Structures are given as C-alpha cells and as structure tokens.
Amino acid sequence: MSEKPWHMATAAVHAGREDLVENGVHAVPIDLSTTNPLRDVESGGRSYENLATGGRPSSGDSAVYRRLWNPTVARLESAVALLECPAGRDTDDVQGVAFGTGMAAIAAVLTDCVRVGKPHIVAVRPLYGGTDHLLEHSILGTEVTFAAAEDVAAAITERTGLVVCESPGNPTLDLIDIAALARACGDVPLMVDNTFATPVLQKPLAWGASIVVHSATKYIGGHGDAMGGIVVTDSATATRLRALRAITGGLLDPFSAYLLLRGLPTLPIRIRQQQENAMHLAAWFATRAEVERVYYPGVHADESAELVGTQMSGPGAVLAIELAGGYDSAARLCSQLTLVTHAVSLGGFDTLIQHPAALTHRPVAAEAKPGGGILRISVGLEHTDDVIADFTQAFA
Numbered sequence: 001m002s003e004k005p006w007h008m009a010t011a012a013v014h015a016g017r018e019d020l021v022e023n024g025v026h027a028v029p030i031d032l033s034t035t036n037p038l039r040d041v042e043s044g045g046r047s048y049e050n051l052a053t054g055g056r057p058s059s060g061d062s063a064v065y066r067r068l069w070n071p072t073v074a075r076l077e078s079a080v081a082l083l084e085c086p087a088g089r090d091t092d093d094v095q096g097v098a099f100g101t102g103m104a105a106i107a108a109v110l111t112d113c114v115r116v117g118k119p120h121i122v123a124v125r126p127l128y129g130g131t132d133h134l135l136e137h138s139i140l141g142t143e144v145t146f147a148a149a150e151d152v153a154a155a156i157t158e159r160t161g162l163v164v165c166e167s168p169g170n171p172t173l174d175l176i177d178i179a180a181l182a183r184a185c186g187d188v189p190l191m192v193d194n195t196f197a198t199p200v201l202q203k204p205l206a207w208g209a210s211i212v213v214h215s216a217t218k219y220i221g222g223h224g225d226a227m228g229g230i231v232v233t234d235s236a237t238a239t240r241l242r243a244l245r246a247i248t249g250g251l252l253d254p255f256s257a258y259l260l261l262r263g264l265p266t267l268p269i270r271i272r273q274q275q276e277n278a279m280h281l282a283a284w285f286a287t288r289a290e291v292e293r294v295y296y297p298g299v300h301a302d303e304s305a306e307l308v309g310t311q312m313s314g315p316g317a318v319l320a321i322e323l324a325g326g327y328d329s330a331a332r333l334c335s336q337l338t339l340v341t342h343a344v345s346l347g348g349f350d351t352l353i354q355h356p357a358a359l360t361h362r363p364v365a366a367e368a369k370p371g372g373g374i375l376r377i378s379v380g381l382e383h384t385d386d387v388i389a390d391f392t393q394a395f396a
C-alpha cells in the first residue's frame with residue numbers, strides 16, 4: 001500500500017482485497033472450512049493457544065477450527081477497520097471483530113465489561129430497541145443508568161465500564177456531539193453505534209470514541225440479504241473480544257462475510273445517492289399538511305444542526321415523519337404504499353417504511369418509546385419522483 005492513506009472511495013473498493021492480484025484471483029475467495037489441517041501437534045497446539053486467547057495467526061499458522069478464525073471473515077474485518085480508521089492513527093491498532101449479527105457484536109462488548117469487572121453501563125437514549133432492551137433488563141449481568149448526554153459525567157462511577165450512544169439516534173435521528181461526550185467519559189470507553197452514518201459520513205474514532213459498532217446487516221451489506229455485526233476498536237480490546245467470540249461462538253459465517261464485503265465498494269456511492277434522495281424527500285414531506293414534523297439531521301435549528309457538515313459530513317439517508325393524524329394515520333399509510341415496502345430494517349437499496357413504536361422499538365420502556373404517529377423511512381435508490389408519487393397516492 002502507498003504511504004498516503006487512500007481516499008474513502010478507493011479504500012471501499014480495495015480494502016480486504018489487497019492480495020488478490022498476487023494470488024491470481026479477482027473475486028474474494030470464500031473459505032468454508034470448518035477445520036484446518038495441522039502440520040504437527042506442537043505447532044497446532046501453539047496456533048490453538050494463540051487464537052483461543054484472541055491472537056491473530058501469523059502466515060503459515062493453521063487456523064485450527066473455524067470458530068477461532070476464518071480468512072474470509074478476516075478480510076471483512078480489516079476492510080471495515082480501515083474505513084473507520086481516523087487519519088493519522090496507526091492502522092494496526094484499529095481492528096475489526098465480526099459477529100453473526102449486530103446484536104451479537106453489541107452483546108460481546110457488554111459481556112467484556114462484565115468480564116473485566118466493570119459491569120455498570122451508562123447509556124444515552126434513544127437507542128436501537130434491541131440494545132435498549134438488552135441494557136434495561138440486565139440480560140448479560142450489566143447494570144444500566146440511562147442518562148442524557150449532558151448528565152453522563154455525573155452518572156459515571158468507578159464500576160462503569162462503558163458509555164453507550166448512537167448518533168444519529170434511532171428512530172428520530174437525534175445527533176450527539178461525540179467529542180463532547182468522549183470528554184465527559186474521561187477514561188471510560190465510549191461505544192458509538194455507527195450503523196446509520198457509516199464511516200462514509202462519520203468516523204467516531206476521530207472524535208474520541210473508543211469502540212465503534214455496526215449492524216453490517218444495514219448499509220455495509222446494503223442489499224438486504226446478509227446479516228452481520230462488527231466492532232472496530234483498539235488492538236487490546238479487539239484481542240479480548242476475539243477471545244470471547246472464540247469461546248461463545250459468535251463468529252460471522254464466511255458466506256455472509258463475502259456478501260458484506262461485496263457491499264463495500266458501492267457503499268460511498270450508495271450513501272451519496274440515497275442521501276440526496278432523502279434530502280429531496282425530507283423537503284417534500286415538510287410541504288405536506290399530513291406531516292406534522294420531519295425528523296432529519298439538520299432540519300431543525302437546534303444546537304445539533306451544526307454537527308452536520310462537521311462531525312457528520314451529511315445528514316444520511318434515514319428520516320422519520322410524524323403524522324398529524326397520529327397512530328391511525330401512520331398505520332393506514334404503511335398499508336397504502338405500493339412501491340415503498342412496509343418492513344423493518346434499513347440501509348438497503350430500496351425504500352422501506354416501518355412503525356418504530358409497534359415494531360423495532362416495541363421492547364422499549366413506555367417513557368422512552370417513540371410516539372405512535374412516527375414512521376421511520378430508510379430512503380433507497382429509486383427515483384424520488386416515483387417514491388413521492390407513491391406517498392401522494394397513499395396520503396390520498
């Protein structure tokens with residue numbers, strides 16, 4: 001690789017594929033081995049020990065058993081880590097650890113806090129419904145304090161192992177000043193769920209976060225056909241997470257790793273076009289009497305608006321609308337749309353709409369649940385004229 005770091009568009013195309021030419025192939029090989037031949041007992045034992053304690057294999061080492069290590073998964077890990085690595089940071093100290101789903105990735109980070117004896121988590125709402133539920137019910141033995149971003153410093157105790165936030169938040173796209181929050185965390189690691197922004201729009205590590213997580217199921221894959229989760233963090237934390245993954249069995253499967261890696265080259269261009277479409281749609285919704293409020297980063301002149309263009313290079317491609325007619329109108333709209341698909345999830349090439357209070361945020365406590373008139377829209381690659389026509393007929 002050249003001295004100068006690649007631009008995002010180049011990194012998205014080439015990361016994880018650096019050795020393909022040298023190996024005489026053009027497509028990423030999928031290694032489906034569940035077990036790997038061992039040279040001899042001595043070196044096999046050493047490889048096992050290294051991988052089971054979170055190490056990475058040196059060239060020539062056996063991968064031993066797929067749950068410990070898979071080369072196709074490792075390609076995705078190094079690619080996403082490169083995309084999340086801030087300028088000037090040693091790329092060797094920024095590592096990806098991939099899991100079967102986004103929730104498995106988040107669960108591993110929380111379990112690590114319990115393991116190192118710091119089970120108290122401070123969490124800033126709103127959060128993805130699954131993350132909120134996992135924390136609220138202490139399923140992994142964590143203890144949670146939910147706090148507003150400005151109250152995080154006061155909520156931290158000596159047992160606090162992690163501060164958790166999302167920006168933009170799900171589903172109302174609230175933005176958090178990551179640098180300010182990281183300062184408030186002091187020595188406590190800050191985990192940012194970067195699923196909505198992706199590294200194309202925002203690199204939380206550059207603003208002081210210690211851990212980035214993704215549901216790769218969303219924009220990274222981008223095609224609605226593969227699930228995965230990935231944590232990007234420093235090498236010491238990544239080593240502990242790999243050891244935890246090896247023993248709890250959360251490894252991503254190699255075929256999904258292949259599909260997620262196949263999504264990466266088009267990630268910057270998908271985000272750019274979907275964002276342009278979302279900006280167009282947000283402006284159109286703002287003209288409609290049926291829509292009481294549009295939730296989209298930068299639309300409202302609050303203090304978070306200035307984070308668009310700095311912390312986050314653009315507003316992204318997810319927005320939410322609150323209907324004047326409340327729950328009944330929202331429920332009716334979902335059933336009337338014909339081009340836009342009524343389905344949970346986001347970040348794929350097609351436009352999806354869903355009702356957070358009834359679906360993704362169903363497990364969230366009443367005081368933190370989104371309003372019944374709110375619908376979340378993940379804007380896709382269709383021509384906006386066709387999407388607007390569908391909403392127009394559905395409103396009618």
Ligand SMILES: *Cc1c(COP(=O)(O)O)cnc(C)c1O
Pocket residue numbers: 101102103104128130131166170193195196214215216217218227228229
């Ligand atoms: C979907 C999602 C998750 C969970 O990811 P899965 O891959 O579904 O397990 C976590 N955080 C955010 C922001 C999400 O949108």
